[in-house]
Amino acid sequence: MITAFWDIDGTLVESPKARADLFGEAVEALGVAAVIPAGPRDGFTDRRLAEVHLEAAGLATDRVEEYLGVLDSLSAEFYGHTPREAVPGAREALQLTRDHGWRNGLLTGNTPLRARTKLSTSGFDLDAIDWDCFASGAFVSDRAELGRQARRLAGDGPLVVFGDTVQDALAAEAAEAEFVAVNTEPELLEAIADRAVLAVSSLADPAFAAFVRDHRG
Numbered sequence: 001m002i003t004a005f006w007d008i009d010g011t012l013v014e015s016p017k018a019r020a021d022l023f024g025e026a027v028e029a030l031g032v033a034a035v036i037p038a039g040p041r042d043g044f045t046d047r048r049l050a051e052v053h054l055e056a057a058g059l060a061t062d063r064v065e066e067y068l069g070v071l072d073s074l075s076a077e078f079y080g081h082t083p084r085e086a087v088p089g090a091r092e093a094l095q096l097t098r099d100h101g102w103r104n105g106l107l108t109g110n111t112p113l114r115a116r117t118k119l120s121t122s123g124f125d126l127d128a129i130d131w132d133c134f135a136s137g138a139f140v141s142d143r144a145e146l147g148r149q150a151r152r153l154a155g156d157g158p159l160v161v162f163g164d165t166v167q168d169a170l171a172a173e174a175a176e177a178e179f180v181a182v183n184t185e186p187e188l189l190e191a192i193a194d195r196a197v198l199a200v201s202s203l204a205d206p207a208f209a210a211f212v213r214d215h216r217g
Helices: 022-029 046-056 061-081 090-099 112-121 143-154 166-174 186-193 206-214
Strands: 003-006 103-108 134-136 159-163 178-182 198-200
Touching: 003 143, 022 046, 022 061, 046 061, 061 112, 090 103, 090 206, 103 143, 112 134, 134 143, 143 159, 143 166, 159 166, 166 178, 166 186, 178 186, 186 198, 198 206
Parallel strands: 003 103, 003 159, 103 134, 159 178, 178 198
Antiparallel strands: none
16 A cells, blocks of 8 residues: 655645744734844744744743744634645545545644644545654654655655655655655745655646556655
8 A cells, every 4th residue: 555645834734925823923912022033934743842942032942842832822813714735636636545545644743733633624635644653843844854754654664754854855755755846936846856766736637647557655
């Protein structure tokens, strides 16, 4: 059986240009002013983002669990009234892989609650996911470790990782999995295409359906 590990943000659901700063709000809920961390943060796990936001605000990183609990509460409220749009073809993509006998797991930087909330409020069928195959960034800071976690969860069978950033490609390499790049931004897609067995701007692309139909792992 082929196991597909899906990233969420930018792969299954759109990442809007102007996002709510839930990470900053979580810092403020802990009683201090939020400070924007320096440097790029694309592809960071929620745990790693918690660490950098706490450090930037001068708070101890041993408050990560407390921070993530606050972030979960803020996310449940926010996405309940402001759901993300699904990436074109994403809901159908999960059904297509299931129809071809694949197992759909998640390899995401999100906490379990944030993952479920984003998918359910965006209209995804949560039964399309095998929740025993869930590598969550709530528990590790390193994206490559998510890949190794995915490999342990899936066993020795063929794996395919779907993602939109170089961090997802790194996770796929750590999992000894094939990588499929999905990104609606042409420049960003080009930057990761050479690390992928398939690169598409949309899961509605016929090339994706052909890949699933013809793939044997």
